[in-house]
Amino acid sequence: MTVSAPPALPAPDQRSSMLGVLRVYLGPLKGQVLLLAALLLGGTGLNLALPQLLSRFVDNAKLLGGADVALLSRLALTYIVLAVGVQLLSAAATYVGAQVGWTATNRLRADLMSHMLSLDMREHKERTPGEMIERIDGDVTALSNFFSQFAVRVFGAALLLTGALVMFWRTDPRVGAGVTIFTAVTLLTMNRVRKLGVEPTRLEREASAQLFGFVEERLAGLEDIRSLGAGGHHLNRFLQTQRAFFGRSVNSWRRRSVVWQLSMALFAVGYVGLLAAAVGLYAAGSITLGTAFLLYQYMSMVEEPIDQLTQQLQDLQKAGASLGRVAQLMALKSEITGGTRSLPAGPLELRFRDVSFNYAPSDPESRGVLRGVDFTLPAGQTLGLLGRTGSGKTTLTRLISRLYDPTAGQVTLGRAGEPGIDVRDVPLSELRSRVAVVSQDVQLFQASVRDNLSFFDPEITDAQVEAALREVGLGDWLARLPEGVRTPLPTGSLSAGEAQLLAFARVMLRDPALVILDEPSSRLDPATEALLTAAITRLLSGRTAIIIAHRLDTVARADRILVLGAGQVLEDGPREALAQNPRSHYADLLRAGAGAAEVLA
Structure with a gap:
């Protein structure tokens, strides 16, 4: 039987930061990442052009009796075509982003699994299987949004925000300066409060791991619990563990929600200021009605990416907590390492x-x-x-x-x-x-007979499995299996x-x-x-x-x-x-x- 070596893992120091994670796990997907960037750039460009069409439409439509119907029709048709293009590019970016994200996430899961299988037995004795499952599934799932959505939405939001600010400056430098200052203050303020949720989120993940470990242990010992009539006591302990997890989850959500609550408050002030400026400029004859409408549209384009960034900052807090726990696990080193000498053939x-x-x-x-x-x-x-x-x-x-x-x-x-x-x-x-x-x-395992014997090694043939079963005296048992060695073998059967x-x-x-x-x-x-x-x-x-x-x-x-x-x-x-x-x-x-x-x- 061929024994393959486990895959080489990236160095722990490379996986200790967000940039390190992106470099290690998104680096091999740079072709798809570049395609994603192109889709986002194209979608952002079309999105920025839409308010310009609306502005021209409004300015021409307000000319009662003198409106150019043909021009309005062309503007409306162009708007519809561009809007459909934006949706198509957005859908394509979401698809490619999800593909990139899940590919990277699955690589991380495989690395984590391989790393945990290589750890010493001492490490496994100190952690329940449920906790290990939570590390591989729960923490990595929290990181999956970081991979699949963070790059798409943050990069797209950054492009849209930058483009909207540029359009503000082109339309009216005074308004552009005011909105730029407002945007800078908003982003700096949210960046200062975003770390509030990292530690509570880490504690939430720890509580989740403890809950998984508790459930796994009780399911493994279900026969003893039932036979000794201890179900009520274990249920009480479960409720205590669940209560601790719930409390930490609520606290974590409250701390993370500070970001979007602050964002809502700041934008309420920002919209009031922009509308006041637009009304004043229109009253003074400095801008047209279409331009005033244009400014409002671009303000929504500032709000949308900042809302996206706000949401991603909350996910970034989750990812930061999960990444910390993953990094702790990756930092564990096995003291048992192999050498290079081969054993002789035959009995030893x-x-x-x-x-x-x-x-x-x-x-x-x-x-x-x-x-x-x-x-x-x-x-x-x-x-x-x-x-x-x-x-x-x-x-x-x-x-x-x-x-x-x-x-x-x-x-x-x-x-x-x-x-x-x-x-x-x-x-x-x-x-x-x-x-x-x-x-x-x-x-x-809940798998076929051949997979249970071969440990899922595809190089082992069905004939070899059948020969091994007959060798140990299970030939009659094998003959009764409806699908031979391909018959599923339920646990406990x-x-x-x-x-x-x-x-x-x-x-x-x-x-x-x-x-x-x-x-x-x-x-x-x-x-x-x-x-x-x-x-x-x-x-x-x-x-x-x-x-x-x-x-x-x-x-x-x-x-x-x-x-x-x-x-x-x-x-x-x-x-x-x-x-x-x-x-x-x-x-x-x-x-x-x-x-x-x-x-x-």
Whole structure:
């Protein structure tokens, strides 16, 4: 199976500002951006010409009895044609802007998803899946308007505002100077108040993430909540979380609304001033009635873009808050990075060399989960890993696939008789393609059978998937599927045994060198366990393997046994030798298991 490397992400410092975001995500779309600019420029030019036609129409129409009907007809027809042109150009600009915006947004979503998948497990443990979903969907959706509408409307509004001011100056420099001063004061005032909503909006997004996380956790634990009759308590907590989100949303909206409220007040003053100036100039004979009407039209063209800017400033506040949260996430760095050395072909020898591990290494009072673990698992052999709950069995296997790295010591893989390669020196994609883990809780997706087994890899053929299913004993089950491997597999439609067998089939498709099975038969009935045992035998043939188990019959096929206790190796050796040694921990476990079976009998 081909393992592709994740896409390279833009540098975090490039994504820490609005200009940086525009440069990184709109830069590759510069052709479409230039087309968008041309559409906006053309629409603005036509929009500025419309009041000129209206002015001429009014000045000619007021000449009672002497109006040139032919001229008025031409002006009216020209106005209609230009107005239709404005609408067509506006629609085209909106379409191209949306296309540019969503393309850029989807690139950002993909970068965020790729980045989050690359983060260490510590980061994922500190955040709920619901919060992560809110980061990818909620925050990026807030940014989508910034991409799709901000450039269109702000650039278009800036063009229209500039053009309207130029027309004011051409019509009457005195009015042009007054309107320019008014516009400058309005924009400066709104720019000063626009930041009022950034922090409340950030808090709103945080509350939204907490709400998503709360809902996700409760849905995941729905069975326990129902069986224990705790629905009412969780509903009360939901209402508290929802109330906090609502309060922050209202506060955020109020702070953001200051911008447009201030804009309305300023333009009420501006319109009164312009109308007073137009009436005075008309009364003095300095301008015609058509020109007075023209000034009013151009004032509306000043108001419209500033209204657009006002609205976009509110969206800019949302985008600023979301961008800050996205930048925080992008700034997180994975401490687990791969090297450049490749693993040899075939089964691999595994060595732990004085390995210690602590989930909280910075806490001096925290006790390590693993302490001085040292053992060798020869290539092609199976290790039965035993120990009490909390002894460090699962943690040990996580160090092999590098979900975590040792606090001290070294984990190596390689050929027998040769110095092993530190797993930290192997590219992560190669390591995780050569080391396969089947956990207790098999994750199935609402997708087809082939997508569940191939993890959506299009290079894996249906024939390969079918062969893997038959290899693990699911041939009869496959024959009953109406659409074969293309049959949708709803979540929760399989038994625990069938889910485990599907997980084995996933491993068969990858053909790894080392397989880790974590409690593969912990929840199975005897008949299903027999089928699973046969599948395990086929799965482990010719591979190095580790089987974590509480039930001793699960490791009856193991070549070696390693017993952990309190994070240390209590015993390590060939299974047969340990079973025959009455003083071994393994022999004690066998006697305890036989005694429990007699009591049950």
